[in-house]
Amino acid sequence: MLQVITSIEDIKQRIKTFKEDQLSIGFVPTMGALHEGHLSLVRQAKEENDKVVVSIFVNPLQFGVGEDFTQYPRTFDDDCKLLSKEDVDVVFNPKAPEMYPDGFCTSVVLEHLEDRLCGKSRPGHFRGVATIVLKLFNLINPDIAYFGQKDFQQTVIIKRVVADLNLGVNIKALPTIREKEGLALSSRNGYLSETEKKDALCLYKALIRVQEMANAGVKNAREILGEMEKIINNCKSARIDYISIVNPETLEAVSEVQHGDVAALAVRIGKTRLIDNIILMVLIAFFILLA
Ligand code: AMP
Numbered sequence: 001m002l003q004v005i006t007s008i009e010d011i012k013q014r015i016k017t018f019k020e021d022q023l024s025i026g027f028v029p030t031m032g033a034l035h036e037g038h039l040s041l042v043r044q045a046k047e048e049n050d051k052v053v054v055s056i057f058v059n060p061l062q063f064g065v066g067e068d069f070t071q072y073p074r075t076f077d078d079d080c081k082l083l084s085k086e087d088v089d090v091v092f093n094p095k096a097p098e099m100y101p102d103g104f105c106t107s108v109v110l111e112h113l114e115d116r117l118c119g120k121s122r123p124g125h126f127r128g129v130a131t132i133v134l135k136l137f138n139l140i141n142p143d144i145a146y147f148g149q150k151d152f153q154q155t156v157i158i159k160r161v162v163a164d165l166n167l168g169v170n171i172k173a174l175p176t177i178r179e180k181e182g183l184a185l186s187s188r189n190g191y192l193s194e195t196e197k198k199d200a201l202c203l204y205k206a207l208i209r210v211q212e213m214a215n216a217g218v219k220n221a222r223e224i225l226g227e228m229e230k231i232i233n234n235c236k237s238a239r240i241d242y243i244s245i246v247n248p249e250t251l252e253a254v255s256e257v258q259h260g261d262v263a264a265l266a267v268r269i270g271k272t273r274l275i276d277n278i279i280l281m282v283l284i285a286f287f288i289l290l291a
Pocket of ligand 1: 029030036037040041147149150174176177178184185187
């Protein structure tokens with residue numbers, strides 16, 4: 001049965017009992033308003049661990065001034081119903097004042113990585129993400145933590161934090177779950193009107209085009225980005241925040257596309273900022289020379 005835990009003391013106690021019983025712990029950090037994307041992580045966690053802990057915490061530290069912190073959907077009761085159905089063991093739902101008491105002033109800073117892609121238009125965002133994830137890892141002490149590729153930069157940053165700070169948590173990044181037409185599921189999709197939802201398909205269309213171009217042997221990033229831009233600008237309500245093709249580890253923009261590079265974009269549809277990405281498969285031709 002799903003156990004709801006809201007205090008730091010209680011989650012520490014619960015985790016202590018799991019550890020004493022030598023049970024492995026899978027952890028899925030979320031901000032709630034759960035959808036099939038989150039549930040895909042939960043299901044994988046269930047398959048691979050003895051116990052599964054999901055956190056639901058709308059983390060104030062990762063929202064900038066003028067962003068949607070107060071507006072962000074909070075659907076805790078419905079979320080718990082979904083987690084119960086998935087047979088999750090614990091949902092950790094702390095309150096902000098307990099996570100960030102008066103005087104709190106420590107944060108995790110990632111040179112370079114946090115200023116690229118989304119970090120440019122959301123200064124401080126990834127510092128907030130890295131800090132809360134580290135705090136949650138310290139409390140939950142998971143064996144494996146599950147993240148979505150949908151937030152690609154987040155997965156890169158968390159892997160970096162884990163490696164740099166020797167955290168010993170196995171990080172798994174799982175594929176993006178999409179609606180039938182291709183729109184990546186997101187708790188923020190609820191902000192979109194019906195027309196905007198249709199317009200939002202331009203993100204996916206642009207990413208599909210990148211893969212098509214890569215399949216056709218186009219390697220020049222500028223040429224590919226030009227095509228993406230055209231597709232997105234074709235849609236009236238869309239305003240590009242960034243589009244980029246980057247190295248999957250450094251997040252630096254590439255000029256020649258290689259297998260495994262990531263095409264990433266952030267686009268405003270009306271007032272809603274959406275992100276998406278694709279990991280590029282670039283076909284490599286093998287020539288077998290017969291002697
Ligand atoms: P959030 O609640 O938005 O912070 O997301 C919690 C976790 O769910 C993050 O690791 C996200 O990357 C992941 N996630 C969000 N949307 C999707 C999706 N459409 N498919 C797969 N994972 C997702």
